Amino acid sequence: MFIPCVRPGIAHTARQLRHALQCRSFAEQSGGSESTRVALVQGASRGLGLEFVKQLLDKPDHRVVATCRNPDGAAELQELQGRSSGRLDIVQLDCTDEGSIAEAASQVSGSHRHLDLLLNVAGILHIPGKMSPETALSRVTADSLLTNFQINAMGPILVSKRFASLLAKASEGSSASRDRPAVIANLSARVGSISDNSLGGWYSYRASKTAQNQLSKCMAIEFARRKQNIAVVMLHPGTVDTDLSEPFQKNVKPEKLFAKERAVKQLLDIIEGVTMETNGSYLAWDGQSIPF
Numbered sequence: 001m002f003i004p005c006v007r008p009g010i011a012h013t014a015r016q017l018r019h020a021l022q023c024r025s026f027a028e029q030s031g032g033s034e035s036t037r038v039a040l041v042q043g044a045s046r047g048l049g050l051e052f053v054k055q056l057l058d059k060p061d062h063r064v065v066a067t068c069r070n071p072d073g074a075a076e077l078q079e080l081q082g083r084s085s086g087r088l089d090i091v092q093l094d095c096t097d098e099g100s101i102a103e104a105a106s107q108v109s110g111s112h113r114h115l116d117l118l119l120n121v122a123g124i125l126h127i128p129g130k131m132s133p134e135t136a137l138s139r140v141t142a143d144s145l146l147t148n149f150q151i152n153a154m155g156p157i158l159v160s161k162r163f164a165s166l167l168a169k170a171s172e173g174s175s176a177s178r179d180r181p182a183v184i185a186n187l188s189a190r191v192g193s194i195s196d197n198s199l200g201g202w203y204s205y206r207a208s209k210t211a212q213n214q215l216s217k218c219m220a221i222e223f224a225r226r227k228q229n230i231a232v233v234m235l236h237p238g239t240v241d242t243d244l245s246e247p248f249q250k251n252v253k254p255e256k257l258f259a260k261e262r263a264v265k266q267l268l269d270i271i272e273g274v275t276m277e278t279n280g281s282y283l284a285w286d287g288q289s290i291p292f
């Protein structure tokens, strides 16, 4: 059992000390068992990410790592952690900062022997008061393109890069097989499909999700070529009632606007059925393939 040590004589931050205690609590309770399924939700402070954490914690054989930009400000995550009997770790990670991703990966490797599920959920469509999706070519800016690409496309691939070795440990051990591989599930969006694009607009968001799909597909092919039981899927959750969609909901029919609880349940059911045969798929909330 690996328990990250707090070295005597070295100044540690409150966050490092808190993390060491969390890890010890996890290791003491789980014994680091390979039968425990470990899921990491990247972008877990609110919206779909927070709901994924809640529903994964409802599965008794799961331990969950929730990452977010500002753990101290994530009150709902902290509250969940208090009720999780040591099954939830909260780790700082900003997906636009490769140093922070590397630090998070090293922390998680210290407390978990393998990872069965990596969910890349963090994403933006707008930033209140600063940035809206472009409705016309004239509104496209370098800033909107860069910000969308940084969070929606670069985030998931850089996070996957740093956590791939932990997923590989599930693949090498007894907890993953071709029929039940370790999974990287990236939250994409139907608007990232080029062949499905009949309306135009939302240039940066659409293109960043298209780029995310291409990067994910490359990763899926590489894992298969290396004969690793790690499957990558890109998921469209439907239009879900969260902060991200809130300004754009007025033209959405009520029956087409999903509650977070429903959307996450549907996506977890899809993830549960992923095999190496479906590696590289781009899937909607109802399990249907979306054309790239």
Ligand SMILES: NC(=O)c1ccc[n+]([C@@H]2O[C@H](COP(=O)([O-])OP(=O)(O)OC[C@H]3O[C@@H](n4cnc5c(N)ncnc54)[C@H](OP(=O)(O)O)[C@@H]3O)[C@@H](O)[C@H]2O)c1
Pocket: 042, 043, 044, 045, 046, 047, 048, 049, 068, 069, 070, 093, 094, 095, 096, 120, 121, 122, 123, 124, 125, 151, 187, 188, 189, 190, 236, 237, 238, 239, 240, 241, 242, 243, 244, 245
């Ligand atoms: N809601 C929908 O209708 C819908 C439809 C299609 C696809 N999606 C996709 O589903 C995913 C989740 O969306 P949502 O509706 O849950 O959005 P949301 O409620 O707006 O939540 C976005 C999450 O992303 C995090 N985030 C933003 N920038 C980050 C960064 N640099 N590093 C780490 N985390 C960051 C936010 O953290 P902070 O709290 O720190 O800001 C927040 O936890 C997104 O990828 C989105 O594109 C959503």
